[in-house]
Amino acid sequence: MSQSLMVEALGGLAALFTTLCWLPQVVKVIRDRDTSSLSLTTFATLVTGLAFWLAYGVAIQSWPIIIANSLTLALNATILAVKLRYG
Template identity: 45%
Template sequence: MDNLGYLAAFLTTFAFIPQAIKTIRTRDTSGLSLAMYACLTVGIFFWLLHGINKQDYALIGANGVTLLLAFPIFLIILTNERAARRALKGKLAADK
């Protein structure tokens, strides 16, 4: 069963890598939800804590790597959302 856990951890973590690389390189988050990434990032963090508590190396490794990939994307989405709001406020102020 341990091998099944490691295989699942490997597949789910490494399936995330191409999207993470693309998003971090391009900074294009137009199709990504801030709320979803906030929940995902917090959830991954809690899974990491759970893995540490259980001393489950598959959970620790998978969620540690995934957190390192998801957190920067969350920050990029947050930055882009704030920039879009500022631009909208500026446009509305200029239109008055």
């Protein structure tokens, strides 16, 4: 396996794990509707940052960045929406 392919695989695995790590939190937040222990400022800032990462990925036409940040943005925007709705 070439070094370039290994680096891309490493990046892909990093993106997969850092994206999927939010799935249990989203399921819990939706199921329990309890976001009292979650910081609104943190999630608002995170969602904003992810939107910028997505825009960056689109600007440089990097599919790994676009896919990873689209999914992570969707998951965290869901958490933020539940936080805004249920406090």
